[in-house]
Amino acid sequence: MTTSNRQDLKEKVIAQADQSVETLYRYLRLTSVSAQHLEIPETVQFVADLLKSVGGEVKILDDLGGNPVIYGFFAAGSKGNANKTLLFYNHYDVQPPDPLDEWESEPFEPSLKDGILYARGTADNKGSLMLRLAAIKALEQADGLPCNIKFLIEGEEEIGSPNLPRYLKEYAELFKADACIWEFGSKDAQERVELYAGIKGSAYFELSTKSASIDIHSSLAAVIDNPAWRLVQALASMKNQNNDITVEGFFDEIEEPDEALMEIVRALPFDKSGLTGPFGLTRPLITEARGENPRDALMLYPTMTICGMVSGYIGEGAKTVLPKEAKVKIDCRMVPGQTGEHLLACFERHLARHGFSDVKVELIESQRAYRSDITDPFLHLVKKTAEEAYGSEAVLYPNSPGTGPMYQFNECLQLPIVSTGVGWAESKAHAPNESIRMKDYADGCLHMAYLLTDFAAE
Numbered sequence: 488m489t490t491s492n493r494q495d496l497k498e499k500v501i502a503q504a505d506q507s508v509e510t511l512y513r514y515l516r517l518t519s520v521s522a523q524h525l526e527i528p529e530t531v532q533f534v535a536d537l538l539k540s541v542g543g544e545v546k547i548l549d550d551l552g553g554n555p556v557i558y559g560f561f562a563a564g565s566k567g568n569a570n571k572t573l574l575f576y577n578h579y580d581v582q583p584p585d586p587l588d589e590w591e592s593e594p595f596e597p598s599l600k601d602g603i604l605y606a607r608g609t610a611d612n613k614g615s616l617m618l619r620l621a622a623i624k625a626l627e628q629a630d631g632l633p634c635n636i637k638f639l640i641e642g643e644e645e646i647g648s649p650n651l652p653r654y655l656k657e658y659a660e661l662f663k664a665d666a667c668i669w670e671f672g673s674k675d676a677q678e679r680v681e682l683y684a685g686i687k688g689s690a691y692f693e694l695s696t697k698s699a700s701i702d703i704h705s706s707l708a709a710v711i712d713n714p715a716w717r718l719v720q721a722l723a724s725m726k727n728q729n730n731d732i733t734v735e736g737f738f739d740e741i742e743e744p745d746e747a748l749m750e751i752v753r754a755l756p757f758d759k760s761g762l763t764g765p766f767g768l769t770r771p772l773i774t775e776a777r778g779e780n781p782r783d784a785l786m787l788y789p790t791m792t793i794c795g796m797v798s799g800y801i802g803e804g805a806k807t808v809l810p811k812e813a814k815v816k817i818d819c820r821m822v823p824g825q826t827g828e829h830l831l832a833c834f835e836r837h838l839a840r841h842g843f844s845d846v847k848v849e850l851i852e853s854q855r856a857y858r859s860d861i862t863d864p865f866l867h868l869v870k871k872t873a874e875e876a877y878g879s880e881a882v883l884y885p886n887s888p889g890t891g892p893m894y895q896f897n898e899c900l901q902l903p904i905v906s907t908g909v910g911w912a913e914s915k916a917h918a919p920n921e922s923i924r925m926k927d928y929a930d931g932c933l934h935m936a937y938l939l940t941d942f943a944a945e
Protein backbone atom coordinates (compact mmCIF):
# COMPACT_ATOMS: atom_id res chain seq x y z
CA MET A 488 0.00 0.00 0.00
CA THR A 489 1.33 3.45 -0.89
CA THR A 490 1.93 6.18 1.67
CA SER A 491 -0.90 8.32 0.29
CA ASN A 492 -3.30 5.37 0.55
CA ARG A 493 -2.15 4.88 4.13
CA GLN A 494 -2.76 8.56 4.91
CA ASP A 495 -6.22 8.46 3.31
CA LEU A 496 -7.09 5.34 5.33
CA LYS A 497 -5.81 6.96 8.51
CA GLU A 498 -8.12 9.95 8.03
CA LYS A 499 -11.11 7.69 7.41
CA VAL A 500 -10.26 5.57 10.47
CA ILE A 501 -9.99 8.58 12.76
CA ALA A 502 -13.36 9.89 11.53
CA GLN A 503 -14.98 6.46 12.00
CA ALA A 504 -13.48 5.96 15.45
CA ASP A 505 -14.94 9.30 16.44
CA GLN A 506 -18.37 8.55 14.99
CA SER A 507 -18.54 5.14 16.67
CA VAL A 508 -18.29 6.55 20.20
CA GLU A 509 -22.01 7.24 20.48
CA THR A 510 -22.80 3.61 19.63
CA LEU A 511 -20.13 2.48 22.10
CA TYR A 512 -21.99 4.46 24.80
CA ARG A 513 -25.20 2.61 23.97
CA TYR A 514 -23.37 -0.72 24.12
CA LEU A 515 -21.85 0.17 27.51
CA ARG A 516 -25.27 1.04 28.93
CA LEU A 517 -26.36 -2.60 28.54
CA THR A 518 -25.78 -4.39 31.86
CA SER A 519 -24.69 -7.69 30.30
CA VAL A 520 -23.36 -9.35 33.47
CA SER A 521 -23.19 -13.07 32.66
CA ALA A 522 -22.72 -14.08 36.31
CA GLN A 523 -26.11 -12.49 37.10
CA HIS A 524 -27.92 -13.21 33.77
CA LEU A 525 -28.58 -9.49 33.19
CA GLU A 526 -29.82 -8.14 29.81
CA ILE A 527 -28.30 -10.99 27.82
CA PRO A 528 -31.06 -11.23 25.11
CA GLU A 529 -31.07 -7.41 24.74
CA THR A 530 -27.28 -7.36 24.32
CA VAL A 531 -27.31 -10.21 21.79
CA GLN A 532 -29.88 -8.29 19.73
CA PHE A 533 -27.85 -5.09 20.03
CA VAL A 534 -24.62 -6.76 18.84
CA ALA A 535 -26.38 -8.59 16.00
CA ASP A 536 -27.97 -5.33 14.80
CA LEU A 537 -24.62 -3.58 15.12
CA LEU A 538 -22.84 -6.12 12.90
CA LYS A 539 -25.65 -5.88 10.34
CA SER A 540 -25.49 -2.07 10.35
CA VAL A 541 -21.83 -2.28 9.27
CA GLY A 542 -22.78 -4.68 6.45
CA GLY A 543 -22.14 -7.99 8.17
CA GLU A 544 -23.99 -11.27 7.80
CA VAL A 545 -25.05 -12.54 11.23
CA LYS A 546 -26.02 -15.85 12.81
CA ILE A 547 -27.08 -16.17 16.43
CA LEU A 548 -26.07 -19.63 17.62
CA ASP A 549 -28.04 -20.79 20.65
CA ASP A 550 -28.72 -24.48 20.10
CA LEU A 551 -26.01 -25.87 22.38
CA GLY A 552 -26.86 -24.25 25.69
CA GLY A 553 -25.66 -21.20 27.59
CA ASN A 554 -25.69 -17.61 26.37
CA PRO A 555 -25.81 -17.33 22.55
CA VAL A 556 -22.63 -17.19 20.47
CA ILE A 557 -22.79 -14.58 17.71
CA TYR A 558 -21.23 -15.30 14.31
CA GLY A 559 -20.47 -12.38 12.01
CA PHE A 560 -19.13 -12.42 8.46
CA PHE A 561 -17.88 -9.62 6.21
CA ALA A 562 -16.83 -10.64 2.69
CA ALA A 563 -13.70 -9.22 1.05
CA GLY A 564 -14.42 -6.29 -1.29
CA SER A 565 -14.06 -6.57 -5.10
CA LYS A 566 -10.41 -5.41 -4.89
CA GLY A 567 -9.73 -7.54 -1.83
CA ASN A 568 -8.21 -10.98 -1.33
CA ALA A 569 -11.07 -13.45 -0.83
CA ASN A 570 -8.60 -16.24 -0.09
CA LYS A 571 -7.66 -14.78 3.27
CA THR A 572 -9.88 -14.71 6.37
CA LEU A 573 -9.19 -13.10 9.71
CA LEU A 574 -11.22 -14.14 12.76
CA PHE A 575 -11.91 -11.77 15.68
CA TYR A 576 -12.78 -13.18 19.10
CA ASN A 577 -14.75 -10.91 21.45
CA HIS A 578 -17.24 -11.28 24.28
CA TYR A 579 -20.34 -9.21 25.04
CA ASP A 580 -20.61 -10.16 28.70
CA VAL A 581 -19.00 -8.17 31.51
CA GLN A 582 -18.00 -8.67 35.14
CA PRO A 583 -20.35 -7.55 37.93
CA PRO A 584 -19.70 -3.89 38.84
CA ASP A 585 -19.31 -4.56 42.57
CA PRO A 586 -18.21 -3.02 44.91
CA LEU A 587 -20.57 -0.23 43.77
CA ASP A 588 -19.59 2.36 46.36
CA GLU A 589 -16.04 2.46 44.96
CA TRP A 590 -17.18 3.77 41.57
CA GLU A 591 -16.74 7.48 40.99
CA SER A 592 -19.40 7.44 38.25
CA GLU A 593 -22.27 5.07 37.39
CA PRO A 594 -20.79 1.75 36.13
CA PHE A 595 -23.35 1.45 33.31
CA GLU A 596 -23.47 5.15 32.36
CA PRO A 597 -20.36 6.05 30.33
CA SER A 598 -18.55 9.09 31.69
CA LEU A 599 -15.81 10.92 29.75
CA LYS A 600 -13.23 12.89 31.77
CA ASP A 601 -9.95 14.28 30.37
CA GLY A 602 -9.97 11.91 27.42
CA ILE A 603 -10.64 8.86 29.63
CA LEU A 604 -13.90 6.96 29.26
CA TYR A 605 -15.16 5.23 32.42
CA ALA A 606 -17.74 2.41 32.45
CA ARG A 607 -17.90 -1.32 33.11
CA GLY A 608 -16.83 -3.12 29.91
CA THR A 609 -14.85 -0.27 28.32
CA ALA A 610 -11.56 -2.22 28.41
CA ASP A 611 -13.03 -5.70 28.87
CA ASN A 612 -14.30 -6.04 26.19
CA LYS A 613 -16.84 -3.74 24.56
CA GLY A 614 -14.34 -1.06 23.47
CA SER A 615 -12.34 -3.60 21.45
CA LEU A 616 -15.40 -4.86 19.55
CA MET A 617 -16.51 -1.33 18.67
CA LEU A 618 -13.12 -0.23 17.38
CA ARG A 619 -12.81 -3.36 15.24
CA LEU A 620 -16.15 -2.55 13.64
CA ALA A 621 -15.14 1.10 13.17
CA ALA A 622 -11.99 -0.10 11.36
CA ILE A 623 -14.15 -2.26 9.07
CA LYS A 624 -16.38 0.73 8.27
CA ALA A 625 -13.35 2.87 7.43
CA LEU A 626 -11.90 0.15 5.18
CA GLU A 627 -15.25 -0.20 3.42
CA GLN A 628 -15.19 3.52 2.69
CA ALA A 629 -11.58 3.46 1.53
CA ASP A 630 -10.83 0.64 -0.93
CA GLY A 631 -13.33 -1.97 0.28
CA LEU A 632 -12.52 -4.79 2.69
CA PRO A 633 -9.05 -6.21 1.98
CA CYS A 634 -9.98 -9.77 3.08
CA ASN A 635 -12.81 -11.79 4.61
CA ILE A 636 -13.49 -11.05 8.25
CA LYS A 637 -15.28 -13.26 10.77
CA PHE A 638 -16.35 -12.62 14.34
CA LEU A 639 -17.01 -15.02 17.19
CA ILE A 640 -18.61 -13.03 19.99
CA GLU A 641 -19.55 -15.06 23.03
CA GLY A 642 -21.45 -14.19 26.20
CA GLU A 643 -19.86 -16.38 28.87
CA GLU A 644 -16.17 -15.39 28.85
CA GLU A 645 -16.40 -13.82 32.30
CA ILE A 646 -17.74 -17.06 33.77
CA GLY A 647 -15.09 -19.31 32.19
CA SER A 648 -16.66 -19.98 28.73
CA PRO A 649 -18.27 -23.24 29.89
CA ASN A 650 -20.25 -23.83 26.67
CA LEU A 651 -17.86 -22.37 24.10
CA PRO A 652 -15.92 -25.61 23.40
CA ARG A 653 -19.17 -27.26 22.20
CA TYR A 654 -19.97 -24.38 19.83
CA LEU A 655 -16.42 -24.38 18.49
CA LYS A 656 -16.54 -28.09 17.79
CA GLU A 657 -19.98 -28.01 16.19
CA TYR A 658 -19.35 -24.88 14.12
CA ALA A 659 -15.63 -25.32 13.37
CA GLU A 660 -16.32 -25.06 9.62
CA LEU A 661 -18.26 -21.80 10.04
CA PHE A 662 -15.48 -20.14 12.06
CA LYS A 663 -12.62 -21.42 9.88
CA ALA A 664 -10.00 -18.73 9.28
CA ASP A 665 -6.28 -18.23 8.62
CA ALA A 666 -5.48 -16.31 11.79
CA CYS A 667 -7.20 -14.95 14.87
CA ILE A 668 -7.09 -11.71 16.83
CA TRP A 669 -8.02 -12.32 20.48
CA GLU A 670 -10.07 -10.04 22.71
CA PHE A 671 -7.78 -8.21 25.15
CA GLY A 672 -4.55 -6.27 25.59
CA SER A 673 -3.30 -2.96 26.87
CA LYS A 674 -0.40 -0.56 27.01
CA ASP A 675 2.00 -0.94 29.93
CA ALA A 676 3.12 1.83 32.30
CA GLN A 677 5.91 2.73 29.82
CA GLU A 678 3.32 3.13 27.01
CA ARG A 679 4.50 0.01 25.22
CA VAL A 680 1.74 -1.94 23.43
CA GLU A 681 1.45 -5.42 24.95
CA LEU A 682 0.57 -8.24 22.55
CA TYR A 683 0.06 -11.84 23.62
CA ALA A 684 0.60 -14.88 21.40
CA GLY A 685 -0.82 -17.29 23.94
CA ILE A 686 -2.27 -17.76 27.33
CA LYS A 687 -1.53 -19.73 30.51
CA GLY A 688 -4.00 -22.40 31.53
CA SER A 689 -5.67 -22.66 34.90
CA ALA A 690 -6.79 -25.51 37.14
CA TYR A 691 -8.86 -24.67 40.20
CA PHE A 692 -9.03 -27.04 43.18
CA GLU A 693 -10.71 -27.32 46.55
CA LEU A 694 -8.98 -29.40 49.23
CA SER A 695 -10.90 -30.19 52.39
CA THR A 696 -10.73 -32.35 55.45
CA LYS A 697 -13.35 -33.06 58.07
CA SER A 698 -12.87 -34.85 61.41
CA ALA A 699 -16.17 -34.39 63.27
CA SER A 700 -19.81 -33.50 62.66
CA ILE A 701 -19.69 -30.41 64.94
CA ASP A 702 -17.07 -27.97 66.30
CA ILE A 703 -15.66 -29.24 69.63
CA HIS A 704 -14.43 -27.72 72.95
CA SER A 705 -10.68 -27.31 72.43
CA SER A 706 -9.82 -28.95 75.75
CA LEU A 707 -10.49 -32.21 73.88
CA ALA A 708 -7.59 -31.40 71.54
CA ALA A 709 -5.54 -33.52 73.95
CA VAL A 710 -7.13 -36.55 72.33
CA ILE A 711 -8.97 -35.45 69.15
CA ASP A 712 -7.11 -34.70 65.93
CA ASN A 713 -7.45 -31.24 64.35
CA PRO A 714 -8.44 -30.89 60.66
CA ALA A 715 -6.87 -27.43 60.37
CA TRP A 716 -3.48 -28.82 61.39
CA ARG A 717 -4.01 -31.78 59.05
CA LEU A 718 -4.67 -29.48 56.13
CA VAL A 719 -1.78 -27.13 56.95
CA GLN A 720 0.61 -30.10 57.13
CA ALA A 721 -0.74 -31.56 53.89
CA LEU A 722 -0.20 -28.17 52.18
CA ALA A 723 3.31 -27.88 53.63
CA SER A 724 4.14 -31.20 51.98
CA MET A 725 3.09 -29.78 48.58
CA LYS A 726 5.36 -26.70 48.50
CA ASN A 727 8.52 -26.01 50.51
CA GLN A 728 9.90 -22.78 51.97
CA ASN A 729 11.99 -22.20 48.86
CA ASN A 730 8.70 -22.11 46.86
CA ASP A 731 9.48 -25.38 45.08
CA ILE A 732 6.33 -27.30 44.19
CA THR A 733 6.99 -30.76 45.66
CA VAL A 734 3.97 -32.66 44.34
CA GLU A 735 5.37 -35.69 42.51
CA GLY A 736 4.59 -35.63 38.78
CA PHE A 737 3.45 -31.97 38.78
CA PHE A 738 5.93 -30.99 36.04
CA ASP A 739 5.73 -34.22 34.01
CA GLU A 740 3.54 -33.04 31.13
CA ILE A 741 5.21 -29.69 30.45
CA GLU A 742 6.37 -29.08 26.87
CA GLU A 743 9.97 -27.84 26.98
CA PRO A 744 10.34 -24.35 25.46
CA ASP A 745 12.55 -24.34 22.35
CA GLU A 746 15.43 -21.97 21.59
CA ALA A 747 13.32 -19.54 19.48
CA LEU A 748 10.91 -19.12 22.37
CA MET A 749 13.68 -18.73 24.95
CA GLU A 750 15.28 -16.02 22.85
CA ILE A 751 12.06 -14.02 22.82
CA VAL A 752 11.51 -14.50 26.56
CA ARG A 753 15.05 -13.31 27.35
CA ALA A 754 14.46 -10.10 25.39
CA LEU A 755 11.19 -9.19 27.14
CA PRO A 756 11.12 -6.08 29.32
CA PHE A 757 10.60 -6.54 33.05
CA ASP A 758 9.65 -3.60 35.22
CA LYS A 759 10.07 -4.56 38.86
CA SER A 760 8.60 -1.28 40.11
CA GLY A 761 5.40 -2.15 38.22
CA LEU A 762 5.01 -5.00 40.74
CA THR A 763 6.46 -3.62 43.96
CA GLY A 764 4.80 -0.18 43.64
CA PRO A 765 1.07 -0.81 43.20
CA PHE A 766 0.85 -3.82 45.53
CA GLY A 767 2.81 -2.49 48.51
CA LEU A 768 4.82 -5.73 48.68
CA THR A 769 6.52 -6.49 51.98
CA ARG A 770 8.55 -9.54 50.88
CA PRO A 771 11.20 -9.86 48.15
CA LEU A 772 10.11 -11.44 44.84
CA ILE A 773 10.36 -15.21 45.11
CA THR A 774 12.43 -15.33 41.91
CA GLU A 775 15.13 -13.29 43.72
CA ALA A 776 15.50 -15.85 46.51
CA ARG A 777 15.55 -18.63 43.91
CA GLY A 778 18.06 -16.87 41.65
CA GLU A 779 15.60 -17.07 38.74
CA ASN A 780 14.74 -14.66 35.97
CA PRO A 781 11.27 -13.17 36.67
CA ARG A 782 10.50 -13.04 32.91
CA ASP A 783 11.07 -16.79 32.65
CA ALA A 784 8.86 -17.36 35.68
CA LEU A 785 5.99 -15.21 34.40
CA MET A 786 6.04 -16.71 30.90
CA LEU A 787 7.20 -20.29 31.34
CA TYR A 788 6.65 -21.63 34.86
CA PRO A 789 3.46 -23.07 36.30
CA THR A 790 2.24 -21.87 39.70
CA MET A 791 0.41 -23.36 42.67
CA THR A 792 -1.36 -20.68 44.70
CA ILE A 793 -3.38 -20.84 47.89
CA CYS A 794 -6.28 -18.53 47.03
CA GLY A 795 -8.05 -18.79 50.38
CA MET A 796 -8.30 -20.93 53.51
CA VAL A 797 -11.02 -21.33 56.08
CA SER A 798 -11.40 -23.22 59.35
CA GLY A 799 -12.69 -22.62 62.89
CA TYR A 800 -12.98 -19.18 64.45
CA ILE A 801 -11.35 -16.03 63.07
CA GLY A 802 -13.68 -13.41 64.58
CA GLU A 803 -12.84 -10.79 67.19
CA GLY A 804 -11.23 -11.81 70.49
CA ALA A 805 -10.78 -15.43 71.53
CA LYS A 806 -12.91 -18.50 71.03
CA THR A 807 -11.26 -21.74 72.10
CA VAL A 808 -12.61 -24.25 69.64
CA LEU A 809 -11.43 -27.34 67.81
CA PRO A 810 -12.85 -26.96 64.29
CA LYS A 811 -14.74 -29.79 62.65
CA GLU A 812 -13.32 -29.09 59.18
CA ALA A 813 -10.85 -27.10 57.10
CA LYS A 814 -10.90 -26.03 53.44
CA VAL A 815 -8.52 -24.43 51.01
CA LYS A 816 -8.90 -23.21 47.41
CA ILE A 817 -5.87 -23.59 45.16
CA ASP A 818 -5.30 -22.41 41.61
CA CYS A 819 -2.53 -23.64 39.36
CA ARG A 820 -1.61 -21.48 36.36
CA MET A 821 -0.58 -24.12 33.85
CA VAL A 822 1.83 -23.96 30.92
CA PRO A 823 1.46 -25.79 27.58
CA GLY A 824 1.21 -29.55 27.97
CA GLN A 825 -0.31 -29.55 31.46
CA THR A 826 -3.88 -30.66 32.17
CA GLY A 827 -6.11 -30.21 35.20
CA GLU A 828 -6.94 -33.94 35.17
CA HIS A 829 -3.28 -34.90 35.47
CA LEU A 830 -2.70 -32.42 38.30
CA LEU A 831 -5.74 -33.83 40.11
CA ALA A 832 -4.28 -37.33 39.88
CA CYS A 833 -0.90 -36.01 41.11
CA PHE A 834 -2.53 -34.29 44.11
CA GLU A 835 -4.49 -37.41 45.07
CA ARG A 836 -1.46 -39.67 44.77
CA HIS A 837 0.76 -37.22 46.66
CA LEU A 838 -1.69 -36.85 49.55
CA ALA A 839 -2.18 -40.60 49.86
CA ARG A 840 1.59 -41.25 49.81
CA HIS A 841 2.23 -38.66 52.48
CA GLY A 842 -0.40 -39.99 54.87
CA PHE A 843 -3.16 -37.49 54.08
CA SER A 844 -5.78 -39.72 52.51
CA ASP A 845 -8.36 -37.92 54.71
CA VAL A 846 -7.77 -34.75 52.64
CA LYS A 847 -10.23 -34.74 49.72
CA VAL A 848 -9.37 -32.99 46.43
CA GLU A 849 -11.88 -31.70 43.91
CA LEU A 850 -11.04 -30.21 40.50
CA ILE A 851 -13.55 -27.36 40.13
CA GLU A 852 -12.60 -26.15 36.65
CA SER A 853 -9.67 -26.16 34.27
CA GLN A 854 -8.57 -24.64 30.99
CA ARG A 855 -5.42 -25.63 29.12
CA ALA A 856 -2.63 -23.25 28.14
CA TYR A 857 -1.90 -22.31 24.53
CA ARG A 858 0.99 -20.69 22.70
CA SER A 859 1.05 -19.83 18.99
CA ASP A 860 4.16 -20.86 17.08
CA ILE A 861 6.41 -17.94 17.93
CA THR A 862 7.99 -17.97 14.46
CA ASP A 863 4.64 -17.58 12.67
CA PRO A 864 4.80 -14.45 10.41
CA PHE A 865 1.29 -13.40 11.50
CA LEU A 866 2.57 -12.67 15.03
CA HIS A 867 5.21 -10.34 13.71
CA LEU A 868 2.77 -8.64 11.36
CA VAL A 869 0.53 -7.81 14.33
CA LYS A 870 3.54 -6.32 16.13
CA LYS A 871 4.79 -4.33 13.13
CA THR A 872 1.37 -2.80 12.39
CA ALA A 873 0.86 -2.02 16.10
CA GLU A 874 4.09 -0.02 16.16
CA GLU A 875 3.07 1.85 13.03
CA ALA A 876 -0.44 2.66 14.28
CA TYR A 877 0.39 3.58 17.88
CA GLY A 878 3.73 5.19 17.04
CA SER A 879 5.27 3.44 20.04
CA GLU A 880 7.10 0.21 20.81
CA ALA A 881 5.09 -3.02 20.88
CA VAL A 882 6.14 -6.08 22.88
CA LEU A 883 5.09 -9.55 21.77
CA TYR A 884 4.72 -11.82 24.79
CA PRO A 885 4.69 -15.58 24.04
CA ASN A 886 1.72 -15.81 26.39
CA SER A 887 -0.28 -13.80 28.85
CA PRO A 888 0.07 -14.87 32.49
CA GLY A 889 -3.78 -14.91 32.48
CA THR A 890 -6.24 -17.51 31.12
CA GLY A 891 -8.94 -17.86 28.43
CA PRO A 892 -10.31 -20.42 25.94
CA MET A 893 -7.47 -20.11 23.38
CA TYR A 894 -6.52 -23.77 23.56
CA GLN A 895 -10.00 -24.84 22.35
CA PHE A 896 -9.88 -22.29 19.53
CA ASN A 897 -6.68 -23.78 18.22
CA GLU A 898 -7.90 -27.35 18.75
CA CYS A 899 -10.90 -26.71 16.51
CA LEU A 900 -9.55 -24.13 14.07
CA GLN A 901 -5.76 -24.61 13.98
CA LEU A 902 -4.59 -21.06 13.49
CA PRO A 903 -2.13 -18.55 14.97
CA ILE A 904 -3.67 -16.31 17.65
CA VAL A 905 -2.53 -12.95 18.97
CA SER A 906 -4.30 -10.88 21.60
CA THR A 907 -4.45 -7.11 21.42
CA GLY A 908 -6.86 -4.61 22.92
CA VAL A 909 -7.60 -1.08 23.91
CA GLY A 910 -6.61 -1.02 27.59
CA TRP A 911 -3.95 1.05 29.35
CA ALA A 912 -1.89 0.53 32.49
CA GLU A 913 -4.71 1.90 34.69
CA SER A 914 -7.67 0.26 32.90
CA LYS A 915 -8.75 -1.63 36.05
CA ALA A 916 -10.57 -4.41 34.20
CA HIS A 917 -12.85 -6.36 36.60
CA ALA A 918 -12.45 -3.58 39.22
CA PRO A 919 -14.35 -0.34 39.95
CA ASN A 920 -13.70 2.67 37.62
CA GLU A 921 -12.79 0.54 34.60
CA SER A 922 -11.64 2.82 31.78
CA ILE A 923 -10.00 3.31 28.39
CA ARG A 924 -8.28 6.36 26.89
CA MET A 925 -9.93 7.69 23.74
CA LYS A 926 -6.53 8.22 22.07
CA ASP A 927 -5.81 4.49 22.49
CA TYR A 928 -9.27 3.77 21.08
CA ALA A 929 -8.46 5.67 17.87
CA ASP A 930 -4.93 4.19 17.66
CA GLY A 931 -6.31 0.67 18.27
CA CYS A 932 -8.82 1.24 15.47
CA LEU A 933 -5.99 2.29 13.14
CA HIS A 934 -4.00 -0.79 14.18
CA MET A 935 -6.85 -3.05 13.07
CA ALA A 936 -7.21 -1.23 9.73
CA TYR A 937 -3.45 -1.53 8.99
CA LEU A 938 -3.35 -5.14 10.15
CA LEU A 939 -6.28 -6.20 7.93
CA THR A 940 -4.74 -4.40 4.96
CA ASP A 941 -1.29 -5.94 5.33
CA PHE A 942 -2.63 -9.37 6.30
CA ALA A 943 -4.60 -9.51 3.03
CA ALA A 944 -1.53 -8.48 1.01
CA GLU A 945 0.76 -11.15 2.50
Ligand SMILES: [Zn+2]
Nearest residue numbers: 611645916917
Ligand atom coordinates in the same frame (compact mmCIF):
# COMPACT_ATOMS: atom_id res chain seq x y z
ZN1 LIG B 1 -12.64 -10.12 31.77
